[in-house]
Amino acid sequence: MASHNLAHIKIDDLEIIGYSVAGEETVVAIPQLDVCFDVGKAPDQIISINHVLLTHGHMDHAAGIAYYLSQRNFCGQSAGTILAPKNLLGPIREIIDAWTRLDGNQIPANLVGVKPGDEYQIKPNLFARVFPTKHTQGSVGYCLVEKRKKLKKEYLGLTRAQIVELKKQGVEIDNPLEIPIVTYSGDTQYVDFSQLEYIVNSKILIAECTFYEDEHTVRAEAGKHMHIDEFAGLLNNLNNKHIIITHATQRTPMQDIRKILKESLPKDKYDKVTLFMDKRFRRS
Numbered sequence: 001m002a003s004h005n006l007a008h009i010k011i012d013d014l015e016i017i018g019y020s021v022a023g024e025e026t027v028v029a030i031p032q033l034d035v036c037f038d039v040g041k042a043p044d045q046i047i048s049i050n051h052v053l054l055t056h057g058h059m060d061h062a063a064g065i066a067y068y069l070s071q072r073n074f075c076g077q078s079a080g081t082i083l084a085p086k087n088l089l090g091p092i093r094e095i096i097d098a099w100t101r102l103d104g105n106q107i108p109a110n111l112v113g114v115k116p117g118d119e120y121q122i123k124p125n126l127f128a129r130v131f132p133t134k135h136t137q138g139s140v141g142y143c144l145v146e147k148r149k150k151l152k153k154e155y156l157g158l159t160r161a162q163i164v165e166l167k168k169q170g171v172e173i174d175n176p177l178e179i180p181i182v183t184y185s186g187d188t189q190y191v192d193f194s195q196l197e198y199i200v201n202s203k204i205l206i207a208e209c210t211f212y213e214d215e216h217t218v219r220a221e222a223g224k225h226m227h228i229d230e231f232a233g234l235l236n237n238l239n240n241k242h243i244i245i246t247h248a249t250q251r252t253p254m255q256d257i258r259k260i261l262k263e264s265l266p267k268d269k270y271d272k273v274t275l276f277m278d279k280r281f282r283r284s
């Protein structure tokens with residue numbers, strides 16, 4: 001039986017499921033891409049996903065690490081892969097070791113330490129690219145990039161036989177093509193993500209915007225989170241087709257957040273926004 005009642009959003013052929021409330025729990029999964037961003041308290045619905053991409057070590061994002069790994073073992077699945085900022089691998093190993101002693105069973109794990117600029121292959125054509133955020137020491141975000149090859153313009157009119165012949169001669173007939181599909185920011189204070197082209201053009205942006213009220217600017221600064229005023233500025237320079245907002249505070253009622261969003265964003269941006277935990281915003 002499912003342990004959580006998760007939010008559920010469908011964008012084209014991708015389903016995005018999860019739960020995200022600031023300070024409580026954040027876990028955002030895309031089962032078709034075999035990826036779960038942060039692990040929250042490890043809801044049952046994400047256990048069979050092979051890759052957890054952890055952004056930082058705060059409890060609301062990372063509490064379920066050992067449970068995720070252990071449940072996979074219990075259900076006869078292969079060891080789960082956890083990508084995490086390099087500086088967190090030591091503490092994560094200690095937690096797994098402690099749980100192994102407590103539980104009495106080995107907990108298989110494939111731990112991968114990452115730093116900004118790294119890429120990790122998720123599927124043959126799908127890579128997780130790591131970028132820096134400003135939240136805790138070593139905190140990162142991830143962009144899922146699909147890599148394809150596209151026939152160079154000059155060879156477009158050729159027959160299959162001619163192309164095979166060129167390949168035989170060792171001619172490079174393709175240009176590499178990168179399609180950024182989803183960017184997940186994790187927790188972060190304002191960063192000018194428009195410096196990174198793959199984030200600017202990512203089809204889907206899943207980003208935190210924690211605070212909305214004017215008097216919460218101080219809280220945003222102290223907790224290294226985004227306030228709507230900064231978030232609106234950030235979106236101005238990005239071209240994402242779909243924007244999913246996560247990690248909203250419980251201090252502001254949902255109806256107020258909706259209202260402030262509408263007032264703060266230009267219409268063309270507002271129309272692309274889905275508040276992850278808002279049932280009224282959900283497209284399916």
Ligand SMILES: [Zn+2]
Nearest residue numbers: 023058060187
């Ligand atoms: Zn958080």
Ligand SMILES: [Zn+2]
Nearest residue numbers: 056058135187
């Ligand atoms: Zn955090």
